[in-house]
Structures are given as structure tokens and as C-alpha cells.
Amino acid sequence: MLTIEEKFKLMATDSAPGQEVRAPGTVEGLSGDPIEGVRVDFSHGDVDAHPPIPGSLALFDQGFEEGAPQAYTEYRGRAKLRAYLSGKLAEFSGAPVDADSELIVTPGTQGALFLAMGVNIMPGDKVALIEPDYFANRKLITFFGGELVPIRLDYFGAEGAGRAGLVVSELERAFADGVKLFIFSNPNNPAGCLYSREEVTAIGELAEEYGVKVIADELYARQIFDGREYTHLRGLGIMDPENLVTIIGPSKTESMSGFRLGVAYGSPSMIVRMEKLQAIVSLRAAGYCQAVIPLWFSEPEGWMDERIAAHAAIRDDIVAEFRSCPGVRVRATEGGSYVFPQLPALRLGLKDFVTALRVQANVIVTLGTEFGPQFTDSIRLNFSQDHGKAMDAVRRICQMIDRYRA
Amino acid sequence: MLTIEEKFKLMATDSAPGQEVRAPGTVEGLSGDPIEGVRVDFSHGDVDAHPPIPGSLALFDQGFEEGAPQAYTEYRGRAKLRAYLSGKLAEFSGAPVDADSELIVTPGTQGALFLAMGVNIMPGDKVALIEPDYFANRKLITFFGGELVPIRLDYFGAEGAGRAGLVVSELERAFADGVKLFIFSNPNNPAGCLYSREEVTAIGELAEEYGVKVIADELYARQIFDGREYTHLRGLGIMDPENLVTIIGPSKTESMSGFRLGVAYGSPSMIVRMEKLQAIVSLRAAGYCQAVIPLWFSEPEGWMDERIAAHAAIRDDIVAEFRSCPGVRVRATEGGSYVFPQLPALRLGLKDFVTALRVQANVIVTLGTEFGPQFTDSIRLNFSQDHGKAMDAVRRICQMIDRYRA
Numbered sequence: 001m002l003t004i005e006e007k008f009k010l011m012a013t014d015s016a017p018g019q020e021v022r023a024p025g026t027v028e029g030l031s032g033d034p035i036e037g038v039r040v041d042f043s044h045g046d047v048d049a050h051p052p053i054p055g056s057l058a059l060f061d062q063g064f065e066e067g068a069p070q071a072y073t074e075y076r077g078r079a080k081l082r083a084y085l086s087g088k089l090a091e092f093s094g095a096p097v098d099a100d101s102e103l104i105v106t107p108g109t110q111g112a113l114f115l116a117m118g119v120n121i122m123p124g125d126k127v128a129l130i131e132p133d134y135f136a137n138r139k140l141i142t143f144f145g146g147e148l149v150p151i152r153l154d155y156f157g158a159e160g161a162g163r164a165g166l167v168v169s170e171l172e173r174a175f176a177d178g179v180k181l182f183i184f185s186n187p188n189n190p191a192g193c194l195y196s197r198e199e200v201t202a203i204g205e206l207a208e209e210y211g212v213k214v215i216a217d218e219l220y221a222r223q224i225f226d227g228r229e230y231t232h233l234r235g236l237g238i239m240d241p242e243n244l245v246t247i248i249g250p251s252k253t254e255s256m257s258g259f260r261l262g263v264a265y266g267s268p269s270m271i272v273r274m275e276k277l278q279a280i281v282s283l284r285a286a287g288y289c290q291a292v293i294p295l296w297f298s299e300p301e302g303w304m305d306e307r308i309a310a311h312a313a314i315r316d317d318i319v320a321e322f323r324s325c326p327g328v329r330v331r332a333t334e335g336g337s338y339v340f341p342q343l344p345a346l347r348l349g350l351k352d353f354v355t356a357l358r359v360q361a362n363v364i365v366t367l368g369t370e371f372g373p374q375f376t377d378s379i380r381l382n383f384s385q386d387h388g389k390a391m392d393a394v395r396r397i398c399q400m401i402d403r404y405r406a
Numbered sequence: 407m408l409t410i411e412e413k414f415k416l417m418a419t420d421s422a423p424g425q426e427v428r429a430p431g432t433v434e435g436l437s438g439d440p441i442e443g444v445r446v447d448f449s450h451g452d453v454d455a456h457p458p459i460p461g462s463l464a465l466f467d468q469g470f471e472e473g474a475p476q477a478y479t480e481y482r483g484r485a486k487l488r489a490y491l492s493g494k495l496a497e498f499s500g501a502p503v504d505a506d507s508e509l510i511v512t513p514g515t516q517g518a519l520f521l522a523m524g525v526n527i528m529p530g531d532k533v534a535l536i537e538p539d540y541f542a543n544r545k546l547i548t549f550f551g552g553e554l555v556p557i558r559l560d561y562f563g564a565e566g567a568g569r570a571g572l573v574v575s576e577l578e579r580a581f582a583d584g585v586k587l588f589i590f591s592n593p594n595n596p597a598g599c600l601y602s603r604e605e606v607t608a609i610g611e612l613a614e615e616y617g618v619k620v621i622a623d624e625l626y627a628r629q630i631f632d633g634r635e636y637t638h639l640r641g642l643g644i645m646d647p648e649n650l651v652t653i654i655g656p657s658k659t660e661s662m663s664g665f666r667l668g669v670a671y672g673s674p675s676m677i678v679r680m681e682k683l684q685a686i687v688s689l690r691a692a693g694y695c696q697a698v699i700p701l702w703f704s705e706p707e708g709w710m711d712e713r714i715a716a717h718a719a720i721r722d723d724i725v726a727e728f729r730s731c732p733g734v735r736v737r738a739t740e741g742g743s744y745v746f747p748q749l750p751a752l753r754l755g756l757k758d759f760v761t762a763l764r765v766q767a768n769v770i771v772t773l774g775t776e777f778g779p780q781f782t783d784s785i786r787l788n789f790s791q792d793h794g795k796a797m798d799a800v801r802r803i804c805q806m807i808d809r810y811r812a
Contacts, residue, residue: 001528001529002528003528004525004526004527004528004679005675005679007528008525008678008679008682008683011682011683011685011686012682044478046474047473047474047477047478048473048474051473057467057470057471060466060470060694061463061467063664064463064466064664065463067453067454067457068452068453068454070664071453071663071664072450072453072663072664106688107513107666107688107692108688108689110686110687110688110689111687111688114686114687114688119410119414120410121410122407122408122409122410122413123407123529123551136685136686139682139685139686140686143683143686145529257477257478257693258469258470258476258477258478258692258693258694259692259694260513260688260689260690260691260692260693260695269411272414273410273411273414276414276417276418276545277414277417277549279417279542279545280417280516280519280520280542280545280546280549281516281517281520281687281688282512282513282514282516282517282520282666282687282688283514283516283666284666285666286513286664286665286666286692286695287663287664287666288466288664288665288695289666289692289694289695
């Protein structure tokens with residue numbers, strides 16, 4: 001059995017997004033001069049370039065002034081806010097949500113994910129996940145002692161076919177082999193692709209057939225580009241509702257990350273356990289922060305459309321720029337704010353190249369290996385940035401690729 | 407081995423503080439009329455009666471306006487805020503704190519406790535805790551699969567002797583028997599007693615002798631009554647600093663609970679692991695909320711003294727009132743906002759009596775059994791309430807005790 005020190009060695013955060021304010025490591029083999037430019041941190045979105053929903057500070061202040069009832073809510077969130085959200089989420093996802101038994105407000109979508117994993121994984125349980133997918137999923141499975149069963153996503157092969165690239169036969173083999181829990185993000189983080197109705201249906205049918213529980217991470221489900229169809233697994237009505245929990249939050253498209261709010265909804269038995277876990281993890285999402293919830297899904301008219309259009313425009317330019325760089329391969333983002341370009345062979349290893357980008361080009365990106373050990377040739381960018389600065393930074397990345405080509 | 411459902415059955419929250427907004431259960435054997443009175447919820451403090459530190463909303467608003475740097479901090483908290491806190495906490499606790507390596511900002515003190523437990527307990531590890539002590543400790547040990555080793559606190563026997571009532575021989579026996587981790591709150595929650603310098607020294611010396619790691623929960627360490635001496639374990643300099651982590655937060659005396667802020671400081675190796683865990687639990691304490699930290703430990707002159715005096719006055723009256731009720735035994739609170747009266751024999755079981763208090767007397771208290779299975783005759787009250795309403799409510803409790811005497 002692992003010691004606690006060994007267990008935490010498996011959960012390295014040195015290259016995790018959000019930690020880039022720390023001093024970079026040193027790199028051998030750098031050449032050339034620094035490339036001047038304004039620093040862009042692609043590890044997460046820029047809430048100054050794309051600010052929070054208008055009115056959110058005023059609502060927070062009201063919550064503070066209201067005092068005790070907003071400071072101390074039920075662990076699963078204040079009842080009237082859950083009532084509001086349950087209506088909005090039922091409409092959004094196409095299936096009813098009971099405010100009392102089927103929804104919990106959490107400290108960020110990360111909080112929802114932690115709780116959803118924590119109430120389903122016992123040591124030794126097989127947990128299937130997509131590769132590539134959100135980096136924390138891997139660490140959560142490790143933390144709870146689960147056995148990681150990776151399912152390949154053929155995101156390059158499926159581009160243009162209206163599919164994400166799920167290899168359904170692999171998923172079935174894993175489920176047949178005893179997987180207890182399956183987690184996937186749609187749109188996919190980091191590849192930015194959408195699962196087709198057929199793919200989501202296959203997931204639901206296989207989960208139902210093999211009795212597998214599913215966590216559907218729909219964090220970016222409100223930011224879908226080019227009028228594409230989005231399929232909510234819960235809206236299909238294929239799965240036993242007890243076996244499915246869906247998570248979403250206002251931290252991304254809505255830029256509300258500084259309030260740390262998220263929500264998990266679905267399976268009543270999981271929600272009960274999630275609240276028990278939240279009671280010992282952090283009690284509740286910060287009471288005063290919960291007060292801004294009524295703005296989410298009630299943004300000013302046109303505000304979400306504008307935000308999505310602004311991101312589609314940045315995506316178009318970034319994808320075009322990367323594609324003009326010989327040897328770079330990138331799938332155009334269909335939903336969410338990520339691109340996951342594959343780079344040509346370089347003289348530097350991935351970690352050194354990413355450090356070089358930071359040291360020589362003032363650009364921060366996330367290592368592909370955070371999303372699966374095999375992505376040693378890929379980097380992730382969150383393009384929720386100032387459009388002009390982001391384009392300058394991507395051009396600097398391309399210059400750096402040229403500089404370090406093998 | 408437990409199933410996940412069985413594991414969570416052990417972590418019941420039905421009687422946990424904070425959930426009292428839910429409908430009460432039904433009780434057989436009620437008699438008499440309702441006793442009129444304004445509802446008082448003694449399960450937690452009333453931030454309307456004792457409001458947050460002046461200026462906290464303005465500081466939050468500034469943090470929001472600052473934007474990105476305050477929304478996305480390092481997982482362990484924004485560097486400049488850690489620098490501020492490390493200075494204050496070093497002064498407070500009497501031993502140096504390195505801002506970079508020895509401190510993490512968490513979502514509430516509950517968050518700090520969760521992380522501290524999570525980075526120290528592996529399944530099967532023996533974990534010693536005081537009985538009675540903070541209810542979530544028990545559930546955390548269960549969640550992480552540790553084996554609970556209870557250490558009796560003779561809080562009635564030691565009253566007036568300047569000690570909390572630690573049975574040092576029991577602690578040594580437990581440590582000698584292979585305990586890996588020991589957790590205790592000082593002042594004790596729920597009994598409100600302070601550990602003497604000799605008791606804290608004994609804890610430190612035994613921990614050092616047996617290589618036991620210690621979590622010192624000092625949540626209420628700023629609210630000490632009657633000029634009593636408070637002993638910080640870390641300030642004694644007895645223990646290997648790698649084996650000790652201390653936690654505290656502004657949610658109680660300072661009434662900042664709605665911001666969900668806490669801090670853990672000490673052992674660099676634990677802090678590193680705690681940050682890795684925080685990265686997958688909730689990323690960070692809400693970024694904008696962190697902005698209020700500079701008020702903590704820098705309250706307006708006289709503000710803390712007034713607050714402590716106000717609580718001492720409530721304590722005096724509540725303790726006197728309970729002592730005037732035949733058969734009730736209560737130790738006078740030395741630090742913190744709790745009393746833990748022991749009740750005489752009643753016709754109703756504890757759970758039914760507590761429900762009766764709610765249904766017939768409009769008073770909410772916490773069951774003694776949350777703090778240890780043997781406390782079937784005790785209730786906990788958080789007396790950080792409106793003074794007058796609290797006294798009325800305590801008188802109603804005494805009436806109810808009279809009504810249901812066995």
C-alpha cells in the first residue's frame with residue numbers, strides 16, 4: 001500500500017493551471033533573444049477582458065446586507081436559490097430537476113466534481129475517463145484510490161464528421177470489464193469538440209446496460225459555436241436518473257470564477273451523499289457569493305450571444321494562425337474556450353518548451369501531459385482573452401515553434 | 407469492506423448544525439402548550455447580532471474591481487495576503503511562519519480541517535481525538551478510513567483547576583499504541599474550556615516522543631475570557647515543526663463566515679500536500695472573498711475587546727440561568743462561544759427533546775451526541791446571539807427541562 005507521501009506524489013500540481021504566478025524552472029538549451037510582447041496567461045480565462053455578468057457585485061452586496069440568512073445557508077445552498085436554479089436547469093437540460101432533492105450548490109464546478117467523485121469511488125473501483133479530458137479528473141481518481149481506465153478520444157480523426165471521436169467499442173469493453181463510474185466533459189476539455197447525439201446516446205445506453213454511474217461535466221455547455229446541436233445526456237431520458245449527475249457552473253463563459261460557484265444536479269441518492277461530504281469539506285459555497293446566483297441563466301438580453309460571438313471570433317483567428325504554422329495540427333473548437341494544438345517535433349521536451357514560452361515569449365500555456373501522459377506534443381490554450389493580445393501571443397508561440405523545430 | 411452507501415451512512419448530517427432550516431421530525435409524547443418567544447438558533451452564531459469586521463464589504467468590492475489578479479489566485483491564496491497573514495500569525499502564535507511554504511488560505515476553517523486530515527490519514531491509520539470535540543472531526547476520520555481513538559476530556563472534573571481536563575495517561579497509552587495523528591480544539595468545542603500550559607506541553611512532548619502528527623484547531627483562540635492565559639502548542643517550540651499544523655479562521659469571533667475563509671499554517675510538507683488536495687477539491691478560497699483578509703488581525707482599535715466583553719456578558723447570564731435550573735450542570739466557558747450543559751434525566755430521549763425545543767419553544771440547539779456517542783444528556787449552544795433574545799430562549803429551555811423531567 002502507498003504511504004500518504006507516495007499518494008500525493010501522484011497528484012503533482014507543479015504544471016497545473018493557476019500556479020503560473022510562481023517562478024518558472026530553469027531550462028537548458030535556450031537560444032535566441034526574448035520576443036517582446038504583453039504577457040498572456042492562457043492557463044485560464046481573463047475576467048478583465050470578459051468581465052462577470054453585469055450586476056453581480058450589486059447582488060453580492062445585497063446578500064451581505066441581508067446578513068444571517070445569506071451567511072449561513074443549508075450545506076446544499078439556500079433553498080430559494082436552489083428553487084430558481086432547478087427551474088433554469090430543467091429548461092436548459094430538457095429534464096425535470098427537483099429543487100429539494102436533486103441539486104446542490106458547490107464551491108465552484110471543481111467542488112461539484114470533487115463531491116461527485118468522492119461519493120462514488122471506493123478504493124479499487126474502476127473508473128473510466130476520456131483521454132484527453134480535464135486534468136483534475138485523473139488526480140481525483142488517484143486521490144480516492146480508484147483504478148483509472150482510459151478511453152481514447154480520436155478528436156483529430158473525427159473532425160468534420162460531427163462527432164467528438166469517442167471509440168464506442170473501447171467504452172463498451174471497459175464497461176463490460178467492470179467499470180463502476182464514467183466521467184466525461186462535453187464540450188471536451190481540452191480538445192474543444194462536441195459529442196454527437198449518437199455518441200451521447202451510446203454513452204447512456206452502455207451505462208444503462210452495464211449499470212455504470214456517470215458524471216457529465218457540462219461546464220462549457222452554454223458556449224457552443226456555429227449553431228451546433230448540443231446533447232444533454234440527462235435530457236435523452238435513457239439512463240436511470242439515480243445513476244447520473246450533471247455538473248455546471250458560472251465560472252467560465254459567465255466569468256464568475258472569483259465567486260467560486262458551481263452546481264451538481266441529478267441523482268437524489270448521490271446528492272444526499274454529496275451534501276454529507278460538503279458538510280465536512282467546506283460546509284457550503286460562500287454564503288454571500290451564493291447571492292449572485294439569480295443572474296446566472298438570466299443574463300441581460302443579448303449578453304450571452306455577444307460573449308459567444310466574441311469567443312468564436314478569437315477562435316477563428318487563433319485556429320487560422322496555428323494552421324499557418326507548418327507542422328501544427330489543431331481541431332477547431334466547437335464549444336468552450338480551449339484549443340489543444342499538436343506541435344511538430346521540437347528540440348526541447350514539452351516541459352522545457354512550455355517554460356521557454358514563458359521565459360522568452362511571455363506566454364503561459366498548459367502542458368498536454370496534464371490531460372493524459374501521451375500528449376507530450378500538445379499544449380492547451382484557454383482563449384478567453386483579450387483578442388488582440390491573444391493573437392500577438394499566438395504569433396509568438398508560432399515563432400518559438402519555428403525557433404525550436406527539431 | 408464497506409460499500410460507499412454504508413460509508414456515508416456513518417456520516418449522518420441530519421442533526422448537524424446548519425441544517426435546521428429543514429422541517430423538524432415528529433415527536434411522540436409532547437405535552438403542554440407552545441412557549442411563545444422569538445426564535446433563536448443556537449446551532450451557530452448570529453452575524454446580525456454581532457456583525458462582521460467593519461469595512462469588510464468595501465474591501466470585497468475593491469477586490470472585485472481589481473479583477474483578474476484577485477479572481478484567480480494561487481491555490482494556496484494570493485501571495486501578498488499570505489505575506490500579511492504570516493506576519494500576524496507569527497506574532498499571535500509566538501513562532502515564525504514562512505509565507506511561501508508554511509501557510510495556506512482555505513474555504514473556511516472547515517476547509518483547513520478537511521485538508522489537514524486528508525493529507526495525513528491513510529485507511530487504517532489510528533487517529534486520536536478528544537471526546538467531546540468538534541463534530542466534523544469524527545466524520546472526517548470516518549471518511550478517510552481512519553480508526554478513531556477517543557481520549558476522554560474530564561471537563562467537569564477539572565473545572566476551577568485551570569485545566570481543560572485532559573487525561574494525559576490515556577493520551578500516552580493511545581500514542582504508545584500506534585496513533586499516527588492527534589487532533590484537538592483549544593478552546594474546546596463544545597465544552598468551552600482552555601487547555602493549561604501543562605496540558606499543551608504534555609501534548610507536545612508526547613507527540614514528539616512518539617512521532618505523532620498534530621492538528622491544533624485554534625478557531626476560537628482570539629476569544630479568551632477573564633484574562634486567562636492561552637497556550638499555542640506551536641509557540642512552545644517543543645515539537646518538530648514538520649509534524650504540527652495549526653488552523654484558525656475569521657468565521658467566529660470576527661463573524662466573517664459568509665466569506666468562507668480559513669487558514670492552516672505550520673508544517674511545510676503538509677502545506678504542500680494540502681495545496682495539492684485543495685487543487686482538486688475547490689481550487690481556492692473564493693478569490694474575491696480573499697480580498698477581505700487584511701482586516702483580520704487588524705480590526706479597529708477596541709473592536710475585539712468589545713466583542714469579547716459582549717460575549718463574556720452573555721456567557722455570565724446563560725451560565726447563571728442554567729445553574730438555577732435544578733439538575734443542570736454546566737462548566738463556565740473560558741474561551742469561544744459555546745456552552746455544553748448536561749441535562750437532568752428527562753422523559754424524552756435527547757433527539758426528541760431537541761425536536762421538542764424546536765417545535766414547542768422555538769429554540770434550536772445541537773445534540774450532544776454529535777460530539778461523542780456518550781453525550782446523550784448534553785446539548786450545545788453557540789451563545790454568539792442577541793443577548794436579550796438568547797436569555798429569553800435559555801429560560802424557555804429551562805421551562806422545557808422542567809416540563810419533561812423524568
